[in-house]
Amino acid sequence: MSDATLFLMVGLPAAGKTTRARELAAAHRALRLTPDHWMIPLFGDSMADGKRWVLEGRLVSVALQALRLGTSVVLDYGLWGRDERSALRWLARWCSATCQVVYLPVEKEMQLARIAARRETAAHETFPMTEADLDGWRPQFEVPDAAELGGGELPEPPPGWGNWGEWAADHWPSCLDG
Ligand SMILES: Nc1ncnc2c1ncn2[C@@H]1O[C@H](COP(=O)(O)OP(=O)(O)OP(=O)(O)O)[C@@H](O)[C@H]1O
């Protein structure tokens, strides 16, 4: 194992991921990768016709390079899906790094309050979000289970995939291109 750790920030919008990610990056001298802070200056849009997945893939590639160099990384992606998290946990092992899932739960009332406050103070770092958006997103979020939080065994990749690296390369185009 290298000394490097891959921190995976997991949580719904306004859960406090980027705030905690900044703290972790400072505490562990880690590289923080926050896709929103690239999507907004580049495209002014969170998805940009799917370019988000390419951008996230390029940032995963940067993350893997850093881990191999012994630098810890904070991946500030949200990671709503268990498959995404499993793939990144697998990739961390592939790079001989440790992986830590950092889950930040948040209730809807807190989300609304924080989103309103953030629009006042840091509108350039985020996108507009309505209460209807929040209601639609919450059921899509897969809460991390005990194995994920405790660094337990990885599940098998979905049928059709030989390993999680192949799944990741399909989900995040170009994530394995050096
Ligand atoms: N522990 C906390 N206590 C109080 N306020 C907080 C806390 N964590 C974050 N905030 C505030 O809540 C707002 C949202 O936090 P942050 O931007 O870190 O969330 P996020 O999970 O990164 O959201 P997004 O998914 O939209 O990027 C910010 O204005 C931040 O200052």
Ligand SMILES: [Mg+2]
């Ligand atoms: Mg954020």
